[in-house]
Amino acid sequence: MRLPRFDVPGGLSAAEYLEQVAREGLARRFPGAGAEIEERLAYELGVITQMGMEAYYLIVWDIVRHARERGIMVGPGRGSAASSLVAYLLGITGVDPLEHGLVFERFLNPERISMPDFDVDFGDQRRDEVVSYITAKYGQDSVAQIITFGRLAARAAVKDVGRVLQIPFAEADLISKEINPMAPLAESLKTNAVVKREYEENRRVRECLDLALQLEGLTRHPSVHAAGVVIAPDELTNHVGLYRGRKEEVTTQWDMNAVEAIGLLKVDVLGLKTLTVIEDTVKAVARRRGVTVDIESIAYDDEATYELVRQADTDGVFQLESEGMRDLCRRVAPRNFKELIPILALFRPGPMGSGATEQFINRKHGREETAPLHASLEPILDDAYGAILYQEHVLKIASEVAGYSLGQADILRRAMGKKKRGEMKAQRESFVAGAQERGYTSAEAEAIFDTVAPFAEYGFNKAHTTAYAVLSYQTAYLKANYAPEFMAALLTSEQGNPDKIVQYLKSARQMGIDVLPPDLNVSWYNFWVEEDDRIRMGMAAIKNVGHAAIDEIVAARERGGPFASLTDFCSRVDLRAVNRAVIESLIKAGAFDGLGRGRAPLYRALEAALEAGKRLHRDRAVGQESLIGAWGEEAEEVAPPEAEGEEEWPPLELLRYEKELLGASLSGHPLDGYRELLAQRRAVTVGDVLAGRAGKEVKVGGMVGRIKTIADKKGREMAFFTLEDDASLEVVAFADCYAQAEFVIFVDRPVLVQGRVKRDEGTYKIIADSVTSLEEAEYRFAREVHIVLPQNADAELLADMEKVLGRHAGRCPVFFHVRRNGREVVLRARPEFSCNPSRQLVRSLERFTGRGRVELK
Secondary structure, eight states, X not given: OBOOOOOOXXXXXXXXXXXXXXXXXXXXXXTTOOHHHHHHHHHHXXXXXXXXXXXXXXXXXXXXXXXXXXXXXXXXXXXXXXXXXXXXXXTSOOOXXXXXXXXXXXXXXXXXXXXXXXXXXXXXXXXXXXXXXXHHHHOGGGEEEEEEEEEOOHHHHHHHHHHHTTOOHHHHHHHHHHSOTTSOHHHHXXXXXXXXXXXXXXXXXXXXXXXXXXXXXXXXXXXXXXXXXXXXXXXXXXXXXEEEOTTSOEEESSOHHHHHHTTBEEEEEEEEHHHHHHHHHHHHHHXXXXXXOOGGGOOXXXXXXXXXXXXTOOTTSTTOOSHHHHHHHHHHOOOSHHHHHHHHHHSSHXXXXXXXXXHHHHHHTTSSOOOOSSGGGTTTTGGGTTOOOBHHHHHHHXXXXXXXXXXXXXXXXXXXXXXXXXXXXXXXXXXXXXXXXXXXOHHHHHHHHHHHHHHHHHOBOHHHHHHHHHHHHHHHHHXXXXXXXXXXXXXXXXXXXXXXHHXXXXXXXXXXXXXXXXXXXXXXXXXXXXXXXXXXOOGGGSTTOOHHHHHHHHHHHHXXXXXXXXXXHHHHSOTTTSOHHHHHHHHHHTTTGGGSSOHHHHHHHHHHHHHHHHHHHHHHHTXXXXXXXXXXXXXXOOOOGGGOOOOOOOHHHHHHHHHHHHSSOSSOOTTGGGHHHHHHTTOBOHHHHHTTOSOSEEEEEEEEEEEEEEEOTTSOEEEEEEEESSSEEEEEEOHHHHHHHTTTOOTXXXXXXXXXXXXXXXXXXXXXXXXXXXXXXXXXXXOOEEEEOOTTOOHHHHHHHHHHHHHTEEEEOEEEEEEETTEEEEEEOOGGGOEXXXXXXXXXXXXXXXXXXXXXX
């Protein structure tokens, strides 16, 4: 090992200092610790010293200690490190390994000399500060991040080769979409009918795939490992070559495996967004409520938290957000922390494929008898209702049944996982012999070994599950008890990710929390909770509005108070930092709504306001003030003559601007006007399809998102497009369908898709049979026309309206809404007024009634 030197105070050895720090932690964590804890501590310290790992523990402890002192959030640990009591006492991890039955040898095995991994999570916004501390402490020449290599996966290899061979993009893209990204290219050639047919019938495709097979897996480009930091005892160039990346970052030339192989110390410093969400929530709770939440000391018996998990209200809850996890939360229905831990291990291919997940759920709820393979295993498997679920179960069974030390048991677990025939045979013989010595029959021993072996292959690390369950509980606790602050922090963490913003806005609304658009007189950078528990969007969420612009807006607001008008705004902010593009984005996003004028009128007035603002800036620069300014009165709103009208943009245009700039529409949803129509057509939502609740034949309403058209094998045009509601999925319109719907499928067009649901590689898509414009469908499926008459309606107006209705004669009855004596009266018009609804009819009638006063039902 080539560990860096750790300076130990007071002339102590590293081992003595490690014990001193550990015992200080023991006094804090376990005042009056008993014999069991003392014995475990002495054992771990002995193994650590025997393996020469004292400095490693102290180096990581020092990094974590520095982060905590600087107020940087530190996670409870990940991987097998949570198995170490010493790590818990040093504050490196946040899980008591004795309470949860974690096995130290899973982390540090005295019978298998290898470097253990301390993977430490820090708040993602401040990870760089931790790396800077390591660099400053051990020297810039001794510290570097670790290189990683992007490799050519199957799809990328096909696309790259196709580009070089000048195969039309549409053709190469069509083939690459059929390739399973989770498997080697050769497997898709065997199992996918489309790929196989194209390979056999198309010479260009065959040449492309043959070359891609040779290139698959080769290094494509270097990048920086997301976490790995290497620390050398002296200059790194004495041990490994260095590489300077495109952003001038310095990394090793060797990847993490090679760096570890030559004995250099690698520390994984990971940035975790969840920790930033927790930190922001705790700060907001303290600021708003005066309540100090010590997240590392919260009680793990909060009923509201477990109820939230049982109801699967887990948007934003660490590791429990996916539909599969939500379903598991409902079915497991945890009532305490020990029942929460297994959920993170059960939702994996191994347990689900073997039936262990169903077995666990049935046994927990008493639908199946809890019966371990042998009575002696009952105490070991008690936390999983007699099922083998964790790697630690394998270790304890080998120790109990065959007399293995826990170190030997970990070697057995690894051998079982690798399934090497010769090694497995030797291990089986050793296991059976050891079991017979302890009183088990040969048949019992062989049965236990054969049962344990497959579980060892996919059993999950309980230490990791337990540590991550801590984060699951902490985030669920904050959401259950401090929902507005948690949702604001969650939304802030996802600024720039429209899909997540839409998801969390929907979640907030379902919780009864309103999310308001940004307001230049109220908003700061991030999402903010107002006094009435409503969330105000921050200006940093607006596209094109950077931190420099926000700094200037906030500074001007603090200097001179709230902005009174657009001209007032333009006259007080530095227009170099807050330029026209920024102001246009602020207007379209609704940040000026508080001034009392519509967005379109302000947008039209912007040119004049900018000129007035520049003029006032120039006057101040030469020491002059306008007469109005000298009197201290507000500058009047300026608008050119052609912009004096107050007509607002149409609702769909307003929502489109919001989505474009904020990632979501806050003041409504483009589909709001079509909800009744969609219900009448028995349409499901995009979310229903993604959750697998929609069936095979569906009608789905949504907005058209991204569109891509390609030519199919016959040269006919087909399309792929996203359908968006509160979520999004892909729709495939093959040539026949696209030929009928070509003039309907446009970005931001509301449509009704009818088709078949197809599940492909774990995701859902729709193969469309038809795509209909909801705007046209609204008219097509209307059964009644309702007209609200203006107060000044007279016989002449009605005669003009009768002429319009006559030109659109049809089947739908017409109803007039009239105000009489302070109440509304609805009158059904004579049959000759019946009409055929259309967009043209509505617009013609609104010339008499005003916008929004003609409704189709």
